[in-house]
Amino acid sequence: MSLSPGDITAIWLTLKLSALVTCLLLIISTPIAWWLARTQSWLKAPINAIVAMPLVLPPTVLGFYLLIFLGPDGTLGSLLNELGMSPLPFSFKGLVVASMIYSLPFVVQPIQNSFAAMGNRPLEVAATLRASPWNRFVYVALPLAKPGYLSAAILGFAHTVGEFGVVLMIGGNIQGETRVLSVQIYDHVEALEYGQAHFLSLIMVAFAFCVLALLYALQKRGKNTVIESAF
Amino acid sequence: MMFFDLRKRERIPLYSFIKIATISFFMFCSGIIFAEPLRIAVASNFTSPMQKLAPLFEKETGQKIQLSFGSSGKFYAQIQHGAPFDVFLSADQAKPNKLIQMGLALKESQTVYAKGTLALWSAKLKSVEPITNVLKNARKIAIANPKLAPYGKAAEETLKKLNLWSPLKNKLVQGENIGQTYQFVYTKNADVGFVALSQVLSGDIKGSFWTVPSSFHADIKQSAVVIKKSKQKKMATAFLAFLMRPDIQKKIASFGYQTSIK
Structure with a gap:
């Protein structure tokens, strides 16, 4: 059994999507996680809840609302339209936006936890040594939060690879654009091509195992445990 | 107070209540089975x-x-x-x-x-005719996945019959089934789409539709x-x-x- 060109396109697309989403999420999650870890504001609980919501909501709910909000009649869709941007549903860009929402808690929470775990002490010590707030963040906080970033990247990437429901609802199944691996497998199963479905599914199973094994291996090595900072 | 009086006088009502409840529970269960x-x-x-x-x-x-x-x-x-x-x-x-x-x-x-009867449907256009122009001007056209859904296959055959399959291939977005295809057109994310006539007739928003002649595709039996x-x-x-x-x-x-x- 070998991979068809369609399968290879789907695998490549999935990797591209996951890598891009992970990079973008690491960037935007940093200020969110930093703020959530240190704030005393009453807004902390509601913002935390919003970040965690994709964990609880079924992908169908996310997909359904994205389809409506990003559509020509939707708030966001009409806004983008007026700005002269192409509509997001049925496009790779749309999948990136949807995946970022979908995987947000998997990236924010590990980073937030490691920021919270380090406490104020290292930053205060750095401050007595006249480190500026920016230097304190870059040279003290970020290195200490490394295990958190590692697990955030791994989980964010893996979770995006495993995304299915949202993509199915706003993707439109376009080869090379929105037909990711999970949708390709679904299509094989629906078309009764069980051999190919098995083959691709096995790749996914192996991938999931490797990712989690890596995560636990890192946990064993590092003192600041990766898994603990993940959850 | 009535209730307490009854219970004080004798306990039988409570037991018989349990008995009746048990019997009716089993009757209820067997009712489900039958x-x-x-x-x-x-x-x-x-x-x-x-x-x-x-x-x-x-x-x-x-x-x-x-x-x-x-x-x-x-x-x-x-x-x-x-x-x-x-x-x-x-x-x-x-x-x-x-x-x-x-x-x-x-x-x-x-x-x-x-x-099955196939229909070309738009939730936002006042008319989907002439269909060739409408299809050519559309940004996205929704069909059901031809590999999976009979209505999708009929849509593909129809587009081929109109000599529009290859020119319009890049505009096609596919629903996994005809229900999802309907959803794409309903939310206006697709300008037009090939759906089942039955869906258009039962839906709440009308827009406009064109019934595809059955000669354009093999029968959807x-x-x-x-x-x-x-x-x-x-x-x-x-x-x-x-x-x-x-x-x-x-x-x-x-x-x-x-x-x-x-």
């Missing part, structure tokens, strides 16, 4: 007609019906793996045929209960079978006979299908 519902797997495009027809059958026979909606491909796979359906209403003929070949469905039960493992073959067969009755066929036609009754 009145097992007829489980029917229905292809997505026939969802709305079935929701209207099932209560009629229930009323006539007193037999409860439990409906499941989804893609024919999924039901085919589920039945193959022992899903407890009594009747399978497919969107095509191929899957019931395969189930018969595999010895999972009764050959003599196979019935073409409706022929929707076929039903009784599943061999069913414990209610008699009732299942009766249900298929009910679907083929002239008055019901007339109703099915009014939902946007072609039937044996014109």
Whole structure:
């Protein structure tokens, strides 16, 4: 059994999507996680809840609302339209936006936890040594939060690879654009091509195992445990 | 206070209450066992007609019906793996045929209960004619996945017949089934789409539609079978006979299908 060109396109697309989403999420999650870890504001609980919501909501709910909000009649869709941007549903860009929402808690929470775990002490010590707030963040906080970033990247990437429901609802199944691996497998199963479905599914199973094994291996090595900072 | 007085006087009412409750509980349970519902797997495009027809059958026979909606491909796979359906209403003929070949469905039960009608539908345009222009000007055109859904295959054949398949291929977005295709057009994310006429007729927003002539594509013969493992073959067969009755066929036609009754 070998991979068809369609399968290879789907695998490549999935990797591209996951890598891009992970990079973008690491960037935007940093200020969110930093703020959530240190704030005393009453807004902390509601913002935390919003970040965690994709964990609880079924992908169908996310997909359904994205389809409506990003559509020509939707708030966001009409806004983008007026700005002269192409509509997001049925496009790779749309999948990136949807995946970022979908995987947000998997990236924010590990980073937030490691920021919270380090406490104020290292930053205060750095401050007595006249480190500026920016230097304190870059040279003290970020290195200490490394295990958190590692697990955030791994989980964010893996979770995006495993995304299915949202993509199915706003993707439109376009080869090379929105037909990711999970949708390709679904299509094989629906078309009764069980051999190919098995083959691709096995790749996914192996991938999931490797990712989690890596995560636990890192946990064993590092003192600041990766898994603990993940959850 | 009345209640306490009763309990003080004697305890029998409480015991008999428990007894009655226990007996009625078991009667209730056995009632469920005896009145097992007829489980029917229905292809997505026939969802709305079935929701209207099932209560009629229930009323006539007193037999409860439990409906499941989804893609024919999924039901085919589920039945193959022992899903407890009594009747399978497919969107095509191929899957019931395969189930018969595999010895999972009764050959003599196979019935073409409706022929599907394809429609080009837009929720936002005032008119979808002339169709060639509308299709050429559309940004996104929704169809059901031709590999999976009979209505998708018919849409592909129609576009090929109009010599528009290759020029418009880049504009196509695919729903996994006809229900999702409807959703794409309904939310106006696709400008137009090929859906089942039955969906357009049952939907709440109209927009505009054009009925695709049946000569543009091979017939969408929707076929039903009784599943061999069913414990209610008699009732299942009766249900298929009910679907083929002239008055019901007339109703099915009014939902946007072609039937044996014109």
